[in-house]
Amino acid sequence: MGEIINDKWINIDEAATYLGVKPVTVRGWIRKDKGIPAHKIGKQWKFKISELDNWVKSGKSAME
Template sequence: MTDMTNDKWINIDEAAEYLGVKPATIRDWIRKGKDVPAKKIGKQWKFKRSELDQWVRSGKAEL
């Protein structure tokens, strides 16, 4: 069964804290086309922890 906390939408500050980087780093990754699993909702970037986990495991994160 899927952990519901991993499917909750989080903002860029929460995503940065989750990944251990600064929000500016995530914005830079998005600008550089690093395939960050992000959705723009209105003017804000939103993320799901489960998608971030999968992205890191895929090796695309290059953290």
């Protein structure tokens, strides 16, 4: 059941809150191609919580 909740689509503001950063930081990661698992849907960036968790766990979020 928890896995279904973690597969919810969220926007940039929600992703930033989830990761503990500001939305401008998330936009910067997308623009600088830091590997953040972002999906462009229409004109908006969307994220799956489970993919964000995997990205953080992989250590790629800490790479400069």
